Amino acid sequence: MSTPDPAYRRPIDLKHGRVDLAFGAGGQAMAQLIAELFARAFANDYLARGDDAAVLPALTAGERLVLATDAHVVSPLFFPGGDIGSLSVHGTINDLAVMGARPLYLAASFILEEGFALAELARIVDSMATAARAAGVAVVTGDTKVVERGKGDGIFITTTGVGALPAGRDPGGARAQPGDAILVSGTLGDHGMAIMAQREALAFESEIRSDSAALHDLVETLYAATDASAIHVLRDPTRGGLASTLNEIAAQSGVGMLVDEASIPVSPAVQSACELLGLDPLNLANEGKLVLICAPHATASLLAAMRAHPLGGEAACIGEVCIDPQGFVQLRTCLGGRRMLDWLAGEPLPRIC
Structure with missing residues (x-):
């Protein structure tokens, strides 16, 4: 240049x-x-x-x-x-x-x-x-x-x-272990729905804004909150959303996952828009959120560190890694049943990133 x-x-x-x-x-x-x-x-x-x-x-x-x-x-x-x-x-x-x-x-x-x-x-x-x-x-x-x-x-x-x-850090998709906790840093689906609303000129009662943000400072905060070996997987759930991200990690690690629907943070505006349009917020792209899979003993300290950071105020622990030779990701629904949380099929929101 x-x-x-x-x-x-x-x-x-x-x-x-x-x-x-x-x-x-x-x-x-x-x-x-x-x-x-x-x-x-x-x-x-x-x-x-x-x-x-x-x-x-x-x-x-x-x-x-x-x-x-x-x-x-x-x-x-x-x-x-x-x-x-x-x-x-x-x-x-x-x-x-x-x-x-x-x-x-x-x-x-x-x-x-x-x-x-x-x-x-x-x-x-x-x-x-x-x-x-x-x-x-x-x-x-x-x-x-x-x-x-x-x-x-x-x-x-x-x-x-x-x-x-830095020395000592080695997160990777193949490092999730049974018993690990699954954390997310905030509400899901904001970016994907913001793009959809802007592209289709949809007007909602509350404006939906993209969560686009740089996550490196949040990651540094997490490493300062625990020993590096306790952080097993970090991933930003972009295209395909949380559902595809968890399935990708489960396949890499050869494990299963059980996620609680009631614990997953989704803003009321995104939830309402998804219900109106027939979309699943867990399939929508995010550009300023991360998924963290960590050793159980570090869950409380990492969740507190997330919530103390400007980009993690609505962080939540949403489930755990389990033994499953099939590598299935399951969602424990609000009604008490279970369903498969599968990969995104197709592309409901083209050109989102």
Whole structure:
């Protein structure tokens, strides 16, 4: 992502202008877009060098590198509680955080469609920059491509993150054990329903906002509350929601799970909207919640740590891991019966992240 001086031509009209094919052609127009928009928004010493990659400081002894990448194609681009820009930062930071890593740096790749409004692009980039600064993470390199009109959908963003995993931390989907407690950090389904409401112009009595947020500080709080070995699994239940996430972990670990429906936090607004639309909140995407599976002795301290954090005020213990060679996830219903909590079949909410 080179950042030459744009003085050779008049400034780009970021208020009324449109993306042009020349912005992705590798010439002066592309260099000017990078200098006047991306480099200005993400300003840091690594990016200012203008090289093809960033040379980063070595990690301290005992820490391991963690790398994560994610593509973001949400529609609509702007929604209550966020937009594709902040979402692209939060999504990759969270992929690092649930591995126990401290996020350090981000790379960003933009695929733009010819004719996309530069004002909207600037708004998205500014949102990304704000989210990255708030998380203490620098966007240190990137790439921009432009496709012909009609061959894209405005903007797609891919972000790649680098993090540092401190010694002693080793959460993973294959580490759930019978007897472990299953915790969630707050209400479920907020992001998926916010996208649905915005896309379909649905009006509810209470506005439903996306929960999009960076989870790394919450994860650090959890590790400070107990010994690292007690935290067995961390996962952010994005596409497919809680149901698919628990089934994925159960399959990785070769265990079963029993979850209490009455203990699962869902906001009244999301619950009402799901009943109206025939959707299950446990299948809806989340972008600012985590699932934690931990040793039983650490349940109380971790739940208290969650609830004391701004992102975990409605945290709850929702069930436990059990022995089950079939790897079934079962839901103990409010009526006292049990039903299978299965993987999401199909995709009720396309383009949610």
